[in-house]
Amino acid sequence: MAGNFELQGRHGKSRVRVSRVWRRPAAAGCHVIVEWSVAVSVVSDCLPSYTSSDNSAIVATDSIKNTVYVKAKECTEVVSMEEFAVILGRHFTSLYPQGPRWDFYGSLRAAVFGQVSEATVTIVERPWERVVVDGKPHSHGFKVGVEKHSTEVIVKKSGSLLINSGIQGYSLLKTTQSGFEGFVTDRYRLLPDTRERIVATEVTAWWRYPFEHVSQLPSKPFCFTQRYQDVKEVLSETFFGPPDVGVYSPSVQNTLYLMAKEVLTRFPDISSIQLRMPNLHFLPVNLGSKENPLVKFADDVYLPTNEPHGTIEATLSRPMSKL
Numbered sequence: 625m626a627g628n629f630e631l632q633g634r635h636g637k638s639r640v641r642v643s644r645v646w647r648r649p650a651a652a653g654c655h656v657i658v659e660w661s662v663a664v665s666v667v668s669d670c671l672p673s674y675t676s677s678d679n680s681a682i683v684a685t686d687s688i689k690n691t692v693y694v695k696a697k698e699c700t701e702v703v704s705m706e707e708f709a710v711i712l713g714r715h716f717t718s719l720y721p722q723g724p725r726w727d728f729y730g731s732l733r734a735a736v737f738g739q740v741s742e743a744t745v746t747i748v749e750r751p752w753e754r755v756v757v758d759g760k761p762h763s764h765g766f767k768v769g770v771e772k773h774s775t776e777v778i779v780k781k782s783g784s785l786l787i788n789s790g791i792q793g794y795s796l797l798k799t800t801q802s803g804f805e806g807f808v809t810d811r812y813r814l815l816p817d818t819r820e821r822i823v824a825t826e827v828t829a830w831w832r833y834p835f836e837h838v839s840q841l842p843s844k845p846f847c848f849t850q851r852y853q854d855v856k857e858v859l860s861e862t863f864f865g866p867p868d869v870g871v872y873s874p875s876v877q878n879t880l881y882l883m884a885k886e887v888l889t890r891f892p893d894i895s896s897i898q899l900r901m902p903n904l905h906f907l908p909v910n911l912g913s914k915e916n917p918l919v920k921f922a923d924d925v926y927l928p929t930n931e932p933h934g935t936i937e938a939t940l941s942r943p944m945s946k947l
């Protein structure tokens with residue numbers, strides 16, 4: 625309580641850019657590099673700093689930023705961004721307070737202040753990908769890819785944990801095997817039924833791992849990075865279908881559902897997935913007049929657009945356990 629009002633606050637540091645290289649000896653193979661943009665936000669018992677000039681319980685956002693670099697340094701073995709986020713979350717929720725503090729007059733002052741009860745760590749990766757030269761993966765050469773892996777981890781002082789991971793900017797398109805027909809016909813409808821169109825989207829996916837307490841984290845490191853690659857592959861395989869014939873999509877909605885279902889079917893260690901798939905329309909080009917039919921559309925020339933676009937999203941979860 626702050627006066628007659630209820631006050632809640634959180635603070636932290638955003639866009640902390642850190643890159644970590646693991647230089648394995650030549651015999652062990654390749655160098656590994658990651659580049660992460662880290663945001664840390666803590667809920668802490670420093671309400672007096674909002675309501676008065678007492679900053680004694682604030683963990684400075686500058687110290688939060690410094691911690692990111694210290695922890696990156698301490699990771700002598702390759703870690704995934706999910707593991708790194710858990711390391712940071714556990715650090716902030718276990719280090720503070722460092723024990724009771726006593727003020728000048730010997731009274732207990734800070735035993736309860738400064739406690740970080742919760743830390744949210746968000747990381748977005750810049751997708752450096754190993755280059756291939758002469759058909760061989762390069763030991764220390766990288767180029768930037770497109771779609772981005774990210775994670776959001778929430779750790780509470782109790783050890784309660786939430787790990788979400790995701791993909792952003794995953795652009796997919798197919799030139800056929802897509803249609804849209806049988807939808808509502810009313811006075812606003814102009815769109816004809818079609819069984820032949822381009823479908824293009826930029827997938828944003830978020831999925832949740834089932835580890836709900838730090839004690840449930842697998843002791844043998846679970847490879848979150850590999851799971852990210854797996855999910856990406858399953859999403860694209862389901863979107864496109866087999867290379868030679870593809871798979872017919874009756875709507876973005878149906879394709880989205882099948883993509884989400886395939887992820888949950890293939891990966892028991894994912895408890896739910898949210899997909900956002902904007903429908904980025906490729907409009908048929910018809911130009912001309914009665915006298916001068918300049919361009920007549922024959923499934924060949926399109927006007928690519930992203931404004932306006934359809935917005936289609938859904939979340940698919942496993943049923944809650946009845947236990």
Ligand SMILES: O=c1[nH]c(=O)c2[nH]c(=O)[nH]c2[nH]1
Binds near residue numbers: 815874
């Ligand atoms: O796959 C689609 N779903 C829609 O909901 C929709 N609406 C629209 O105009 N075109 C499409 N396509």
